[in-house]
Amino acid sequence: MIRERVAAVRESIARAAARVGRRAEDITLVAVSKTHPPEAVREAFAAGLTHFGENRVQEAEGKIEALEDLRGQITWHLVGHLQTNKARKAARLFDRIHSIDGADLGVKLARAAAEAGRSLPVLAQVDLGQEVTKFGLDEGGLFETLAGLKGVPGIEVVGLMTLPPFEEDPEKVRPFFRKLRELLGEAASRGLVAGSELSMGMSHDLEVAVEEGATVVRVGTAIFGERTPG
C-alpha cells in the first residue's frame, strides 16, 4: 500500500518537474509520518524513502527511539512549530528544522546544537497568509530574523519554508509559493541565507509547489493515508 503510494507521489513530482524543465532528483521528498506508528515509517523506508518529518517533538521522540536502528540512514525533519523550551531536545533529535520563526528560537537552538557538537541546518518559516492561527514570520520579521542569525555558530539557515492557507484548488496557492521563491532570492542577494532550499508543497498542492521551485516537499496523507483524529 505505502509502496504504491510512494511510487505515485514520485511520479507526480517527476511530472511537475518535467513541465518546468527541472530534474526530479533535485527535489527531496519528506514523508510526514505524524500520527502514524514506527511500523509505517519502516514500510516507507523499505519503499526507498530516507527523509521523514514530524510536527511535534514529543511524538517524534518515541518514534525516533523506536527506529534507533535506522538512525544513521534516516534524516529526521521537524516541520511543525517549535517552542523555545523544547529547543534543546529538538537539537538532539532532528537533523533539520523547518520552523524557525524568530531569532530567539534560532539562538537557543544554535546554542543547544553547538553544545551537542553539531551544526544544524534550519529553515525560516514564513507566513504569507497572515493568518493569526498560523506560525511563521511576516516579510519584515523574516529579514530581521535572518540578519540576527547570520554567522551564529551551531545553526545554518539553508532556506525558507511556508505552509499556505488550505485551498481546495491548488492553483490558488501558487502566488504564495511564488512569493516564497522571491523572498529567498532577496535573502540570497543580501547574503542572509547559506543555502537555497524552498520547503513548500504538501499532498494536495505539491505539483504546483514543484512548478514554482520547491526543493523539498512535505507529504503525509498521500503516502500514509488519512490521519486518524486525536
Ligand SMILES: *Cc1c(COP(=O)(O)O)cnc(C)c1O
Ligand atoms: C502534516 C503536515 C504536512 C503534510 O500534510 P499532508 O497534507 O498530509 O501531505 C506538511 N507540512 C506540515 C508542516 C505538516 O504539519
